[in-house]
């Protein structure tokens with residue numbers, strides 16, 4: 001069952017609408033009773049997780065004062081309270097790993113979360129050192145997923161990560177990119193390695209990953225995480241001051257963020273979107289996209305046409 005305990009696992013099951021009612025009856029305690037029914041997917045080693053997580057690339061980089069920390073602490077606390085699981089970070093995001101580790105320790109929510117980080121160095125020795133640094137910074141003896149960042153020294157680092165996985169210190173291993181120029185190499189690694197999870201950029205207006213990478217992940221049974229789901233905010237700029245289209249009602253989307261995220265998580269490869277989330281109100285908004293109906297293939301096409309015509 002991996003790091004998440006039975007209670008969390010049941011909460012994950014409870015998030016699958018079809019079995020929500022049955023699983024809820026197995027859950028005791030007021031906190032879990034408030035966890036909404038999410039659309040989920042299975043993700044090693046945790047079991048089911050909601051299809052929206054959190055990315056920490058920017059505003060977790062270097063908080064200094066309590067004023068800087070407070071909104072980040074509130075964000076992580078709310079995410080855990082609502083039954084959110086996946087948080088993505090990396091050693092290259094300034095102090096983000098350390099900041100996240102500190103907040104999680106302060107809140108005492110490690111066991112409720114799925115922690116994903118990355119390795120981005122050039123030699124196996126540097127990789128081992130960065131791995132140990134991740135355990136120290138995240139203040140945990142188990143990391144759910146570690147991915148090789150942007151394919152850097154990919155073969156050596158995957159071998160190093162597999163050792164750690166076999167030793168039981170890591171739950172899953174993967175690779176990431178956010179550059180179309182790397183897609184060909186990325187695909188080649190997907191074809192030759194048995195990966196638990198891949199992470200790639202994909203958004204309503206940036207759909208190249210859906211041509212080959214997402215279908216290949218599906219074919220190979222690899223879980224998918226999606227970075228840059230808002231194109232670093234580009235989609236919000238494109239739709240600024242615009243009312244939601246009529247079809248947003250059909251998928252229960254109440255905000256543009258939910259429109260953009262529901263598009264991503266409705267891809268047949270069932271991606272987990274990890275939007276950069278540093279404000280408590282974004283947690284409710286973004287996790288809300290993982291609740292309720294998702295667009296079918298026909299509506300996904302309409303959504304693409306809509307964004308292409310802006």
Ligand SMILES: NC(=O)c1ccc[n+]([C@@H]2O[C@H](COP(=O)([O-])OP(=O)(O)OC[C@H]3O[C@@H](n4cnc5c(N)ncnc54)[C@H](OP(=O)(O)O)[C@@H]3O)[C@@H](O)[C@H]2O)c1
Pocket residue numbers: 054055056057058059088089149150176177178199226227228229230231232233236257274275276277278281282283285286
């Ligand atoms: N190669 C890789 O491995 C790789 C590369 C890039 C990113 N990533 C991962 O992917 C994550 C996401 O990327 P990203 O953070 O750069 O870009 P993003 O998720 O596309 O966009 C983040 C921006 O969206 C805004 N936002 C978030 N939720 C919102 C909401 N509900 N309503 C309105 N605005 C909202 C935030 O704006 P404000 O905070 O400015 O208000 C934030 O700056 C990263 O944090 C990182 O974990 C991985």
